[in-house]
Amino acid sequence: MKARYAVLLGLFALLISCDDENINPAETGSLIIKFDNRVGEEDLELNKEYTNASGETFTLSKLNYYISNIILIQSDGSRFVVPQDSSYFLIREEDPESQRVRINNVPVGDYNKITFTIGVDSLRSTLDISRRTGALDPAQSDAMYWTWNSGYIFFKMEGTSPAAPAENEHKFYYHIGGFGGYDSPTLNNIRETSVSMGSARAEVRANKVPEVHLHVDVQEFFSTPTTLSIAEHPAVMFAEFSLTISENYASMFRFDHVHN
Numbered sequence: 001m002k003a004r005y006a007v008l009l010g011l012f013a014l015l016i017s018c019d020d021e022n023i024n025p026a027e028t029g030s031l032i033i034k035f036d037n038r039v040g041e042e043d044l045e046l047n048k049e050y051t052n053a054s055g056e057t058f059t060l061s062k063l064n065y066y067i068s069n070i071i072l073i074q075s076d077g078s079r080f081v082v083p084q085d086s087s088y089f090l091i092r093e094e095d096p097e098s099q100r101v102r103i104n105n106v107p108v109g110d111y112n113k114i115t116f117t118i119g120v121d122s123l124r125s126t127l128d129i130s131r132r133t134g135a136l137d138p139a140q141s142d143a144m145y146w147t148w149n150s151g152y153i154f155f156k157m158e159g160t161s162p163a164a165p166a167e168n169e170h171k172f173y174y175h176i177g178g179f180g181g182y183d184s185p186t187l188n189n190i191r192e193t194s195v196s197m198g199s200a201r202a203e204v205r206a207n208k209v210p211e212v213h214l215h216v217d218v219q220e221f222f223s224t225p226t227t228l229s230i231a232e233h234p235a236v237m238f239a240e241f242s243l244t245i246s247e248n249y250a251s252m253f254r255f256d257h258v259h260n
Helices: 002-019 242-249
Strands: 028-039 057-074 079-081 088-092 100-107 109-118 151-160 171-177 191-196 202-204 211-217 253-259
Touching: 028 057, 028 202, 057 100, 151 242, 171 242, 191 242, 191 253
Parallel strands: 028 211
Antiparallel strands: 028 100, 057 079, 057 088, 057 109, 057 151, 109 191, 109 202, 151 171, 211 253
16 A cells, blocks of 8 residues: 555656656747837827827827847746847837847746846947847948937837927927947936736747737836926937936836737
8 A cells, every 4th residue: 555655646746747847957949028019008009199198199100119138037036148149129110020029049947027128238339330230230220320429229209299399390209329428428328127927927948939928108108207298398319308218218118918
C-alpha cells in the first residue's frame, strides 16, 4: 500500500511539472505588444471629432510617437532587456502594422510588466548616422527629426480645433523632443513608463507568441496630470511647456488584455 501511495505521489508531481510546461530557461520565443490608440473608450479615428477635458472639440490628422529601450519583467522579478539595436519603434496611427511591435529572442517565461521609453535616448540620438537605421533613419521617419536642431521628435500630434487660432486655419500641433543636450543642458523630454498587467501573464513559449494589448488614450494626454487647453497652447515645440506635455503623454499607456 505504501509503495502504491509513493507511486501516486510521483505521478502527481509529474502532472504538476507538466502544468508548468517544463519551462526551459534556455529556450526563447517571441512577444507582440499592440499599441491601440484610443480616445477614452473609443478607437481613435483620424479626422473624427472628439471633445477633450477642457471641453474643446478637436480632430487629429496625425499621431506618431517613438517607443524604445523596452524591458520585459517576469512575475518573479527577472528582467529581459531588449538589445538596444532592436529596441526602437515608431508608432504611427496612419500605419496599423507599426502599432504591432514584435520582440524576438525573449527567454521563455511568464511576463506581467513592461517598461519602455517614450522617445529616443541621448546616446542613440548622438551616434553616427550609420548606427541610426530603420525607424531612426531621419530620411525614413515620417518627418520625426529636426534637422535644424539635430534631434528626434519623440511625440507628434497634429489636428484642427475651433479653439485653435483662426489665422492658422484652426490648426494645432505638438512636436515634442529634446534629450537633455549634447554640449550643454537643454530641455529633456525623454520619459519612461511602466505598465503592469496585474494578475494577467504573457506566457512566452517556444511555440506560443502572446500579444499584449496596451491602450494609448488621447484623453489622458489632454488631462493627466495637467489639463491641457488647445486654446491656451495651440502650438508647442522646443519650449518650456513641452515638459508639461511630455509628462502628459507618459500617462497615456495602460494595459488592457493579453492573448496567449
